Amino acid sequence: MPIGRLFIANRGEIAYRIGRAARAMGIETVQAFSKADADSLPVRHADHARLIGPPQAAKSYLAIPALIEAAKDAGADAVHPGYGFLAENAAFAEAVEEAGMIFVGPSPATIRLMGDKASARAAAKAAGVPTVPGSPGRLEDLEAARAAAETIGYPVMIKAAAGGGGRGIRIVKDETELATQFPLAHAEAKAAFGDGGLYLEAFITNARHVEVQILGDGERAIHLFERECSLQRRRQKVWEEAPASCLDAPTRAALCASAVALAERVAYRGAGTLEYLYDATRQAFYFIEMNTRIQVEHPVSEMITGVDLVQAMIEIAGGGRLELQQSDVKLKGHAIEVRLNAEDPARGFLPSPGTITRLIVPEGQGIRFDSHLFEGYTIPPFYDSLLGKLIVHGDDRAAALRRLEAALAGLVIEGVPTTRGLHAALLAAPDVRGGRFDTGYLERWLAAEPSRLAAATEEAIQ
Template identity: 50%
Template structure:
């Protein structure tokens, strides 16, 4: 076993802060990297040392492998944590880290390589009798043969990029006459996004739930799962709301899905933290989708229902330590929900928004956690993912977690950019969500931009906030006025939303 004394975090924003905090708790020295656009970011100040690795574009900074490794050697770094995004699932980067005699806090390059290809992942998992969505077992080379397979499994089908992710390189084909056009689009997008035009087809499950299993494996062959997360509330095939556990599965399905997730990890000799994703159909049949060989954005909900710090476990595993607990020792406790706070405009097809955070006040209180990497006054750069923060709540049960989330969203004050908070507030109060009937089509079926029209504009919000702040400072009977102003602001949001359902 090797003791890690200094970690470089090869990332930015909220995930960089998340890793840095755990490292500090473990008395491990830290190094942050940053681009010129992130010079004033909180993670830069929080780390023990920080180094600028290049201009704003990620290709010249956060993806600059050579510069990152140079910083490691110059500052005597022992290990690199990649977070998620950027270089986290880059097998070549993981290999270069090892070749530089550094520790990569994640899985082996070989495991990343296998699971980075959806086709290779399916082939590896097929040795363990894991349920697969009907489709082609290899990349499409003969279109006529692919059309024959599509006809056999039945339309609609899904054309998917083997190297894909985030909904890119993915096309739904409703009938055979659309096949060639959608195939051309999928291949073109796959080449543009991933430099790999390999695509395959699957039966399109029309009303699926997206369920994923968190796994941990050590370097001694021990693998466990930490239960499931429900990730079906999405926009453009990307998650916006996640929760744990899922309201959609039974204890028996949880056990079967967990066993399959462990087998998927075992199929590639996996160690570290990883996530195995499944889709669940209307009849509660589940099928293997893919494996993400990194920490997930939504990992906090798992931490809250298990009490396990996943970043700390990743560091222990990278040091060569065996897992400190067994499967039978893990138990679900309570319920947790996470919403992603993106700088996007829900009223304008969730298009990214940029600007300055003129007002940024986080919610607080029992059962509320905010993972973020921004502060009031900061610019939101156009160069990176538009996520500002993750808002997480925890309750003894799902209803309590939902109510805490509604309260927390109402206390989260952001101005200067549009955010997804209003959409998430809409989700939390929608009967389709509270009942558990929702699937991945929720946003398309139930959300319309006009549902947000009643909300106050930015000027009204800022004026209300100024009045509230003034009244709170007064030590006079005007407190009654304070209560009236605050209640009016919140109840307007709640009553008008509820009237629409």
């Protein structure tokens, strides 16, 4: 059944992005909003809007009964969860379906299977996808962890089975550290996720983070090539590219084929991402986890393939088959995305809500700005600090870097400190220009280059 009226259970730039995609398909939109988001751009641009609760996310964007009630009341026939909030919550997907609506995403069973890191690893192994050497599943106790770590070899990472977004990870270098950290990790996981389940993985040094974008219709899946997202701070991505320049053609083909095999094995429906660690010295990739939703950095994949991923996931949710064949998806050029956050790079990336007093957005061939900002908009303090994403595309990586330089120079956001200056400084870093970085690079660079950060901040304050 094609979707006629879509309820958007999210906020900020992704809500606006989903709304644009839906309207382009002739679908009416109903925007959910908390009291803090009443004057937001997604609300202004939606066909309809429904207040779902007070500012705190726990009482609004995470409140399943309030969201279901609002969606039903608005006559929606489908719900798009965006990313974050309830996007990977199987109970929410179930509640949407039980209320007679379509959940724009995979089935609750798939969310559950791939959302549990231990069962996702098992599914990957069954599909023949290489995984980071680790414990076979959840560990019952410290004794089991000791035995597993012995087999894997130190250093190992203790990870929460229910964790995600880089949370709940501890690196231990020997048995003594394991003995002290394991009980702490258990307690922390229980408090954070309501599930104390833990597993172990080998810690790969100098790893790169690469991930494959896939689309599936429940039977057939295709890939839309990979992204390179190694530039991270506190395990949060700040700069993403597509494709990953570190891969040669045969490695890229093998990586993407492995993602398709796993997506088809779990009968994946919708847009999803399989995350891998890439060990450049061994030219080996290892599956780490799957995100069963649209991701923040999806635009770089759209830029290199010309496929609108949000429209594609809505079409599939409405009962459509995957129209695209793998041979239709061609990799063209290179794309880079930088995240503009309301954070002050010089003050330890202190979150800085406030009012946007001036906004100038760069335009032109190969430049895209996904954002919910407007002049006079007051950024509420209740949600994450992402203000927007500047995305550029060029014929090759060098051209994309040049375009990013020009686009960043043309971007003006005043009223709050942002990470714009950080990106300008990164653009000037020879290692970044040369594509020589791993997942630890940015934090080492930040620690070693305080003067650059000071300059970045001065620019941010203007």
